[in-house]
């Protein structure tokens with residue numbers, strides 16, 4: 017599966033919350049909006065706003081794809097820890113599934129705040145906490161732990177989501193709302209979504225457990241779904257807040 021199709025799939029899980037937050041933050045009335053860590057443009061391409069759209073990512077090949085999918089946005093290659101923009105120049109600066117991959121998420125939030133104008137908003141729209149992952153039936157917890165371990169080895173801060181509100185507080189961004197997403201019902205995934213989940217899972221755990229063991233878990237998973245007993249819960253958090261005049265300078 018391509019990264020873009022995975023990002024599009026993840027974007028569907030957060031669509032409802034995103035449109036609520038973007039509306040509250042006044043997306044349609046803004047001039048400039050930036051996504052930090054925009055990947056292939058899955059979120060940017062879904063924005064309906066007359067605002068100038070900007071995307072930044074550290075990965076040049078993802079940015080090339082983003083330019084195709086979100087052709088109206090101006091893409092820049094750069095690091096979330098050192099945003100290549102002047103201070104106070106965006107109305108809304110957001111990220112989606114970024115902070116867990118950044119070596120210093122607090123510094124990234126401080127940078128996002130720096131480039132946001134007074135009265136503008138900083139949004140972290142989805143950050144998971146894999147340390148609180150729940151799998152059922154219990155036998156499937158082993159493959160869940162492997163997947164979390166694989167993310168950790170690839171550099172993810174697997175418990176970032178649970179610390180998101182505290183990071184906003186420490187960055188001096190005045191929280192408007194923070195919370196967790198409603199759980200998705202793993203038992204009700206379509207066969208296509210189930211295949212996509214497994215394509216990702218298999219590529220994550222390959223090399224960490226024997227292939228026949230992975231196939232055994234897949235069969236167990238399918239059977240549990242058919243019985244309506246499968247639970248796969250990764251608590252995922254959001255926070256958004258306002259940059260006030262007193263914070264600037």
Ligand SMILES: C[S@@+](CC[C@H](N)C(=O)[O-])C[C@H]1O[C@@H](n2cnc3c(N)ncnc32)[C@H](O)[C@@H]1O
Pocket residue numbers: 023024027052053054055056057058059072073074075078094095096097111112113114117118119
């Ligand atoms: C899981 S993807 C999410 C992409 C997009 N936000 C979405 O939800 O579809 C995380 C993205 O963050 C980017 N990234 C990781 N560390 C970064 C950094 N320090 N600065 C900028 N981008 C970064 C990666 O290259 C990747 O494209």
